[in-house]
Amino acid sequence: MSSIHPSQGGKIDGPVLPHDSIEKGHHWRTKDDEFDAGKLGMWLFLGTEVLLFAGLFCGYAIMRMKYPEAFANGSHYLDWRWGALNTLVLLWSSYTIASAIRHTQLGNRGWATINLVITWFCALFFILIKFTFEYGPKWAEGKRPGVLFDYPYAQHSMEPMWWSLYYAATGIHASHVIIGMGLIGWLIYKNMRGWYGPKNYLAMENVGLYWHIVDLIWIFLFPLLYLIH
Amino acid sequence: MSSLDTHAGAAPQLGGDHHGSYLTSKGGLWADIANWATTVDHKKIGVMYLTALLILFFLGGVMALAVRFELLEPTRIIVNQAGETVTTGQRLAFLATDGATASNIYNRAMTLHGAIMTFMFIVPGIPASLGNFFLPLMIGAKDVAFPKLNLGSWYVYVFGSLFALASALVGGIDTGWTLYTPYSTMTDADHWRLVAMVMGVFIMGFASIMTGLNFVVTVHKLRAPGMGWFDMPLFVWAIYATAIIQVLATPVIGITTLMLIFERLFNFGLFDPRLGGDPVLFQHFFWFYSHPVVYIMILPAFGVISETITCHARKPIFGYKSVAFASLGIAAVSFIVWGHHMFTSQGELTAAIFSFLTFFVAVPTAIKVFNWIATLYKGSIVFNTPMLYTLGFLFLFTIGGLTGLPLATLSTDMHLHDSYYVVAHFHYVMFGGTVIALLAGMHHWWPKMFGKMYAERPAQLGFWLVFLGFNVTFFIQFIMGAHGMPRRYASYPDEYQWMHLISTVGSWMLLAGFLVHLFTFIHSLLQGKPAGANPWGGLTLEWHADSPPDEHNFAHEPIVKHGPYDYDTVVPPHCDPADYPLPENPHKH
Numbered sequence A: 001m002s003s004i005h006p007s008q009g010g011k012i013d014g015p016v017l018p019h020d021s022i023e024k025g026h027h028w029r030t031k032d033d034e035f036d037a038g039k040l041g042m043w044l045f046l047g048t049e050v051l052l053f054a055g056l057f058c059g060y061a062i063m064r065m066k067y068p069e070a071f072a073n074g075s076h077y078l079d080w081r082w083g084a085l086n087t088l089v090l091l092w093s094s095y096t097i098a099s100a101i102r103h104t105q106l107g108n109r110g111w112a113t114i115n116l117v118i119t120w121f122c123a124l125f126f127i128l129i130k131f132t133f134e135y136g137p138k139w140a141e142g143k144r145p146g147v148l149f150d151y152p153y154a155q156h157s158m159e160p161m162w163w164s165l166y167y168a169a170t171g172i173h174a175s176h177v178i179i180g181m182g183l184i185g186w187l188i189y190k191n192m193r194g195w196y197g198p199k200n201y202l203a204m205e206n207v208g209l210y211w212h213i214v215d216l217i218w219i220f221l222f223p224l225l226y227l228i229h
Numbered sequence B: 001m002s003s004l005d006t007h008a009g010a011a012p013q014l015g016g017d018h019h020g021s022y023l024t025s026k027g028g029l030w031a032d033i034a035n036w037a038t039t040v041d042h043k044k045i046g047v048m049y050l051t052a053l054l055i056l057f058f059l060g061g062v063m064a065l066a067v068r069f070e071l072l073e074p075t076r077i078i079v080n081q082a083g084e085t086v087t088t089g090q091r092l093a094f095l096a097t098d099g100a101t102a103s104n105i106y107n108r109a110m111t112l113h114g115a116i117m118t119f120m121f122i123v124p125g126i127p128a129s130l131g132n133f134f135l136p137l138m139i140g141a142k143d144v145a146f147p148k149l150n151l152g153s154w155y156v157y158v159f160g161s162l163f164a165l166a167s168a169l170v171g172g173i174d175t176g177w178t179l180y181t182p183y184s185t186m187t188d189a190d191h192w193r194l195v196a197m198v199m200g201v202f203i204m205g206f207a208s209i210m211t212g213l214n215f216v217v218t219v220h221k222l223r224a225p226g227m228g229w230f231d232m233p234l235f236v237w238a239i240y241a242t243a244i245i246q247v248l249a250t251p252v253i254g255i256t257t258l259m260l261i262f263e264r265l266f267n268f269g270l271f272d273p274r275l276g277g278d279p280v281l282f283q284h285f286f287w288f289y290s291h292p293v294v295y296i297m298i299l300p301a302f303g304v305i306s307e308t309i310t311c312h313a314r315k316p317i318f319g320y321k322s323v324a325f326a327s328l329g330i331a332a333v334s335f336i337v338w339g340h341h342m343f344t345s346q347g348e349l350t351a352a353i354f355s356f357l358t359f360f361v362a363v364p365t366a367i368k369v370f371n372w373i374a375t376l377y378k379g380s381i382v383f384n385t386p387m388l389y390t391l392g393f394l395f396l397f398t399i400g401g402l403t404g405l406p407l408a409t410l411s412t413d414m415h416l417h418d419s420y421y422v423v424a425h426f427h428y429v430m431f432g433g434t435v436i437a438l439l440a441g442m443h444h445w446w447p448k449m450f451g452k453m454y455a456e457r458p459a460q461l462g463f464w465l466v467f468l469g470f471n472v473t474f475f476i477q478f479i480m481g482a483h484g485m486p487r488r489y490a491s492y493p494d495e496y497q498w499m500h501l502i503s504t505v506g507s508w509m510l511l512a513g514f515l516v517h518l519f520t521f522i523h524s525l526l527q528g529k530p531a532g533a534n535p536w537g538g539l540t541l542e543w544h545a546d547s548p549p550d551e552h553n554f555a556h557e558p559i560v561k562h563g564p565y566d567y568d569t570v571v572p573p574h575c576d577p578a579d580y581p582l583p584e585n586p587h588k589h
Ligand SMILES: [Cu+2]
Pocket: B290, B291, B294, B337, B338, B340, B341
C-alpha cells in the first residue's frame, strides 16, 4: 500500500488554502505512514462491513433453502425496474465520487465539489426511490415484516419471513446510504473551505471506499432480492 | 532471533524533549478532569479503561457472590417441629420485590454475572487496559495509530455498559448471558429490559472493533526503527492476533444482536419456530462470534505470561517463533469450531466434524504451555507476585485446557454438557487463565504505570488467597458436574449440598484475596516507594521509558538494538550491571 501523491497540477492559484499547511499527527514519522495507516484502517473497517452483511446473507440463504416458494413469491412482489434503476444510480455515484477524488489529487477543487454534490444527490435519489416507490406502497398494502404482516392475498404462510429479511437487509443497507450522505455532505462542506488538495485527500478517499462498499453490497442485494425467482 | 542487533532506521530525530510524566497535574481538579476526559494519550485511556473494567469486575463479582450465596443451601419445603410447612433456603428472598421470588433474583444475578463478566469485563479486558497502555510503548511508538478513535472507543464502551446496566436497574433479565432464543424473545413481558441489554452488547461491539482496528494498524505502521516482526515482544503478537479476531468476529455479533432486537420488537421470525424460524440458527450466529471471543479473552493473557515469565525468570523465551505463530494459529482455528456449543442439537456428522476441529485448538495452546515451562528451566526464578501469578496461571490454565478435551469429545460431552463441569472448565480457563494473567500483568507493570512499587508481602498474601480461593470454589465443581449437577439451577437435590457449601466458602476466600489486592494497590498509589525506571530489569522497550512514562513516552525515538528477551546477553536499561550479572556462557539460541 503505497500512497500516490501526483505532482501534476498540485498548485492552485489564489490564496493559501488549509490543505497546503496540514501537518501530520505528532505520533507519525512521516505523512506517508499516516496516509497508509488511514487507508489500512479503512480497509479493516470495510472488512467488518462485509462480515456484518455476510451474517444477513447467511440468514437469507438458510431461510431461502427452507422456504423456496415463499421466497420466490416474495421476489415477485418486488418490481425489478426500481431495483435496476437504483443499481444504476449507485453505480453512477460510485463513478462520481471516484472522480471527485481524482480531481482533488489533481488540484481541481471546483470539479471535485461538483462531483461530490452529484454523488450526494444520487444517494438522495436512491433513498427517495426506496421509500416512496418501494417501502411506502408495500407497507400500505400490509407487506410488512414478522407480526406486522397484514397482506390478505399472501399465497404462502412464510411470506412474512421473506418480508422480514427484505426489510432487514435493505433497511440496514439504506441506513448505510444515509450515513454516507452525512459523510459526503461533510466532505462537500470541508472541500468548499479548501481542506482537501493533492497533499491531503485521505478523508475523501476513505469516504469513497466506504461508498464503494455500500454500492457493492447493493449489487449483491439486487439480484438476491429482485432477480432470483 | 539472531537478527536482533539490527540498526536499521534513522538516527534519533528529536532532542531531549521532556514534558513530564503523563500523570502530571494540569493544575486544579477540574482542569485535570477535563484533561483526562478529552485526552488522546493511550496511557491515560488505558488507565481509564482499567478503572472502568475494575468497577465492572467488582459489580460482576458481587453478582457471583450473590449466586454462590443462594446456592449455599437448596430450597427445601419441610414440615417443622411445630407442624407448619416452611420453605428454607431462598437466601436471596430479601432482595425480592413485587412478586419476584428468590429464584427469580438468582436467575437475574446469574445472568448479570455472566453478561457483565464477559461483555463488559473480560472481552475488552487486557487489550483495552494493559494493551492500550503498553502496546505503543513496547513497539517504541508515541501513541496508537488513531488516538481519537481510541478515546472514542472508551466512551462507546462506557455508554454501552450503561445501556446494559440500565436493564439491571429496572429489574434485570434472566435469560443467561447467552441470550438464547426463544427464551430471550418470548419471556419477560417487559421486554425493554432485554432490548436495553442487547443494545448494550451491540454498542460495546463497536468499542471492541475500534480497539482491534486501531491495534492492527498500530502494529503494522508504528513499530520503532529496527523492530521487525520477529523482534516484537510476544505481548504485542498476542494483542495483534486478538485484534484480528476482534475485527473479524465482532461484526457477526453486531448483526446477531440486531436480528435479536428485530425479533423481540417485531417478531421477525428468523429464530422463532412458530414463524418458521430456527432457534438453533441463533445459536450458530451467537457462537460464531462467541467462540472466537474466548480467544479475544485468553490470547492477551498468553501475551502477558510470555512477558512476566521471561522477565522474572531472567531467561530468553523458549521458541519465540512458535509462541508467536501459535497466537495466529489459535486465532485462525477459533473461527471454525463454534459448532461445539451445539453438539446435542445438530446432526451427528456435523457434530463429529466440529469435535474433530475443536481438538486442533489444543495443539497451538499446548505448544505455548510447553514453551513457557521450558523457559523456566534453569532460569533464575524470582518468586515475587507477578511470578507467583504466572506460575498460578500455568497450573490453572493447564487444568482448564485439559478439562476441555472431554467436552470436545462427543461421547463424554453428552454426559457433561450443561453441567457444572462446564462451569468449572470455563472458569479455570477464563479466571484461572485471563484474570490470573491480568493480575500478573497488573503487578508486573504497576510500577511502570504509576511509578510506585506495591508492597510485596501483602500482595503475595492476596495471591495465595485468590489462588486457593479459586481452587476451593471451582475444583469441586468438576466433581459436582460429573455427578450430574446441572448448571444455572437455583436449587438442587440434597446430595450436592456439601459440594456447593465448599464452593461458596471458596468464593468468600476469593473476595478476601481481591480486597487485599485492592488495599495493596491503593496503598501503593498513596504511599508506595518510587519505582525507578526498571525495577525488574526488563528488556522490552517500555522499561527504557521513565516510570511513570513521559507524556510522549520516550525522550528520543528508541532504536531497537536488542531482542525483547535477550536476558542472557544484554544488561537491562537503567540497571546496574552488578545487579544483573550475565551468565558466563550465554545460552545461544
Ligand atoms: Cu467454544
